[in-house]
Amino acid sequence: MEILPWTGEHRAFREDFRGFLAREVFPFVDRWESDGIVPRSAWRAMGAAGFLCTDVPREYGGRGLDFLYSVIVVDEMAKTNCYGLSPRLHSNVVVPYITSFASEELKHRYLPGCIAGEIVTGIAMTEPHAGSDVAAIRTSAVEDGDVVVLNGQKTFISNGTNGDLFVVAAKDPATEDPHRAVDIYLVEGKTPGFERGRRLKKAGWHSQDTTEIFFHDCRVPLTHRLGGKGSGFKNLMRHLQPERLVVAIGAVSAAEWVLEHTISHVKGTDVSGRALSSFQHVRFEIAEMATEVRIGRTFVDKLIADHIEGMNVVREVSMAKWWTTETAWRIADRCLQLHGRLGLDESGPLARAWRDLRVTRILAGTNEIMKGIIARMTGV
Ligand SMILES: Cc1cc2nc3c(=O)[nH]c(=O)nc-3n(C[C@H](O)[C@H](O)[C@H](O)COP(=O)(O)OP(=O)(O)OC[C@H]3O[C@@H](n4cnc5c(N)ncnc54)[C@H](O)[C@@H]3O)c2cc1C
Known part of the structure; x- marks a missing residue:
């Protein structure tokens, strides 16, 4: 069923x-x-x-x-x-x-x-000195009449080149509490003072434009603040559940796809006069990976159902985010190995899948941050 x-x-x-x-x-x-x-x-x-x-x-x-x-x-x-x-x-x-x-x-x-x-939209939280710890951001937001003036720098912003509209996290320097100081603003990329920097070269997600953004006296209407003053950090955290859930869904789907591709490869490739799929090692590899993919799919489907029901599944989504991305990347690595040199060939799909799945262990909250959340919510 x-x-x-x-x-x-x-x-x-x-x-x-x-x-x-x-x-x-x-x-x-x-x-x-x-x-x-x-x-x-x-x-x-x-x-x-x-x-x-x-x-x-x-x-x-x-x-x-x-x-x-x-x-x-x-x-x-x-x-x-x-x-x-x-x-x-x-x-x-x-x-x-x-x-x-x-x-x-x-x-x-x-x-x-x-x-x-x-x-096209993007979200700009990360800064050169603040990734996992969003409360450590330094981009400032200072009210001046009916506008807020942004100054600072963001980095590793997806859609940073293509984007027209960004959700930007910035801090009111007059508020001492580092969490209450964070607000989020909707900023158009064409606003004077919004400047795009380098498009970053990364070891994965090559077609994703990941860019630096700078704010130099960038004046944004106060009406573009999203949520009440001081609620930015809380609202960012609240939205991480669906963000991490879609990352987990994508990881399971990618793992399924990589495995399907590899099954066709081992069935269609001969080594020493035998189909690769006839070697016990290869069969066991496929069996183990198929099991992991099935576990991941079942867990993620259950979380999708819970999310649709409106349940708070922050702990379980954190579990899914770390486990599915770690598993998908490991599956891509094992599948690449089963392809031998062809796995590393850039004209085939494995090299890219391997690089791209590596990225997912870092973004949307690193897997170590996920484990911190799970441990806290498990009472330790
Ligand atoms: C391809 C790509 C696209 C991205 N797109 C965006 C985007 O669109 N918008 C955006 O705002 N950001 C984006 N990011 C940035 C991403 O959100 C950060 O990389 C992520 O939050 C981790 O921060 P960091 O890289 O600064 O690592 P750090 O926070 O510096 O962490 C370094 C290491 O320390 C560990 N660590 C840190 N804190 C703890 C802790 N409390 N407990 C245990 N271990 C810890 C981490 O797990 C990691 O292993 C993107 C990143 C990538 C790679």
Whole structure:
């Protein structure tokens, strides 16, 4: 029995999305990887086809679909073996800050563009001296009449080059409590004083534009503060549950895809006159990985169901984030080994999957931070 209540509409949506990916994404992935960025036209195509922000209510131009449609998008995107075009970040991480905390006026101004792929979004928390410890950020936000003036620097910001609109974490220097000092603001990339720095070269996610951002007396209307004053840290933490859940879903989907690919490879490859799949070591490797993938899928599906029910599953989502990303990366590593030299060949999919899955152990809260949360919530 399936844990999740898939309907005919969900299945039809999945088929449509697969068709879209076959036409608009798969043929271009290699070029995007070497360009280090995805063209804006890909975002617009995805928006025009109705695959961005599927859960945004109809009153703002969205489709008002349930969370399972987001799961389908994350699941199928993981099988593209490309992280540059990231509806997961845009639709499931950044835009929910707008739907949850922005005024009606801002929702009507920005959400239709986000849904259409005309507005690409990002979130800017990390700074050169503050990653895991968000309360240590130094970017300042000083009120001046009806604006707030931002000064500081962000780094490793996904969609940093393509992005038009950013959720930015900054601190009121007049507030002593480092957590209460944090607020979040919705900042347009074209605001004077918002400057983009280098596009960073990374050991993974090559098609993802990951960029530095600088604020030099960047004046943002106070109405762009998301949530009440002093609530930024709490709101960031509150939104981490869905962010980490979609990372875990993506990790399981990617592991399934890497394993499927490897099963075909070992069945279709001969070594010393025998199919690779006939060696006991290879069979045991496949058996162990298939078991791990199944455990991951079952756990994550249960969490999706709990999340849809509105349950607080912060501890379990933290467990899923660390375990699925660690497992997916290890599976990519073992699968690469089973491909021998071909695993390292950049023209095949394994090298990229291996690099890209490594990244997921670090972002959205490192796996060590996940274990800290689990230990605390387990009473130690
Ligand atoms: C490809 C990519 C895209 C990213 N995109 C974005 C983005 O769009 N927006 C954004 O704001 N950020 C983004 N980031 C940054 C990401 O959020 C941070 O890398 C992450 O939060 C970890 O911070 P850090 O890298 O500074 O590591 P640090 O916090 O400096 O940690 C270094 C090491 O110390 C460990 N550590 C730190 N604190 C503890 C602790 N309390 N207990 C135990 N161990 C600890 C960590 O686990 C890690 O192993 C991105 C990162 C990557 C790699």
